[in-house]
Amino acid sequence: MQYKGVLTKMQTEIGNPIQYYLVFENDFIHMNQLLNKTLTINFLGYQCLNCELHKKIYRQGFCYDCFYEIPQAADWIMRPELSKAHLGIEDRDLAYEEKVxxxxxxxxxxxxxxxxxxxxxxxxxxxxxxxxxxxxxxxxxxxxxxxxxxxxxxxxxxxxxxxxxxxxxxxxxxxxxxxxxxxxxxxxxxxxxxxxxxxxxxxxxxIHFPVLQYPTKLKTLNLTKTPEYQGVLKGIKGQYLLFEDNTVFNVRSNEGSVVSITVKG
Structure with a gap:
């Protein structure tokens, strides 16, 4: 089976253990079902989660221009004490800021x-x-x-x-x-x-996570340095995929990356 799409953070569902889903535009993967299977992840490029242009991701899944323009990436997101909507003061978009x-x-x-x-x-x-x-x-x-x-x-x-x-x-x-x-x-x-x-x-x-084997040493998968990676999935915790060879992959920090995922086994 092969899947292709733009990475966004995995969606979750309460259960014992937590159920994880990787959602693409035209498909989704129930990640729990891939435990003990071999995954091949290929990095194909970038796509900004806001403008959808194939521009390099700067932060939080957004390209540089969008990160500094859209309300979803304003400083109050990371530093909530900077919020001012309760005073009627706009940062980037008051309607959005009031809504959130x-x-x-x-x-x-x-x-x-x-x-x-x-x-x-x-x-x-x-x-x-x-x-x-x-x-x-x-x-x-x-x-x-x-x-x-x-x-x-x-x-x-x-x-x-x-x-x-x-x-x-x-x-x-x-x-x-x-x-x-x-x-x-x-x-x-x-x-x-x-x-x-x-x-x-x-x-x-x-909270209980679907993990069969925890890593003992950590090797972080960087898609730009390793555009093709293959490993056996042994667990999912937080927004990380944990592999048998101690490789860990942070899905959330790779939002906006276009990938293909092939499943064997």
Whole structure:
């Protein structure tokens, strides 16, 4: 079987384990069904996820021009405390910014290699946790806009990490943490404007990933340096494909790459 298309982040479905789908324009692959099969990935070029021109990808699946023009790539995406739609102030496109920023947002704790704090729209729970490879997570506050979530995350970053150790996550070098205790400890550091939105009575979410074998050493697949790669798929975690030879491939960081995937076995 051969598939061809533009890479976008894998879509997921809750299950035990999580179900993964790689979706192309005219086809999709249920990735869980490819475990223990040999995949050949060929890099064919680029296609911007916004303008769809065959231009080199700069960041987040967008070409250079689109990255610096479209609202989907503005600074407030990565730094939610910069959100201003609640003040009626436009960054790149106020209508888009109001649609995204003025929706319920969650500040959460997730444990993928270490406990970290993060922000996501409520509609992206638990997808965001899955994409980060977290095996457990818990919500801390639910606020009505992105700005409040951003300033809460900024305050809590003083006391807990905001980055995942992706190497430890992929090797499954993890330890269980009591996220309820973490949540209660961090409550005192929530900014006054967001304190009323603290979530008192909730439980941890546990996530199981479809992995048959974890890598022991990590070799990152770079499509521009290795335009053709072949390996046996042994697992999927976060947005990574894990192969038998310790090669790992980050699908999300390769959004906008045009590839063909051939399946054997």
């Amino acid at each position: 920023q003025l929706k319920p947002h969650i500040v959460y704790l997730a444990n993928s290699s270490n406990v970290k704090v993060g922000v996501t729209r409520k509609t992206q729970v638990p997808t965001r946790w899955i994409d980060q490879g977290a095996h457990e997570a818990i919500e801390i506050v639910e606020v009505p806009n992105r700005y409040l979530a951003g300033i809460t995350e900024l305050a809590l970053k003083e006391y807990v990490a905001d980055k995942t150790n992706w190497r430890a996550m992929l090797k499954n070098e993890i330890k269980d943490e009591n996220l309820l205790e973490w949540r209660d400890t961090l409550k005192q550091y929530i900014p006054e404007e967001a304190r009323a939105y603290f979530i008192e009575n909730n439980t941890e979410t546990t």
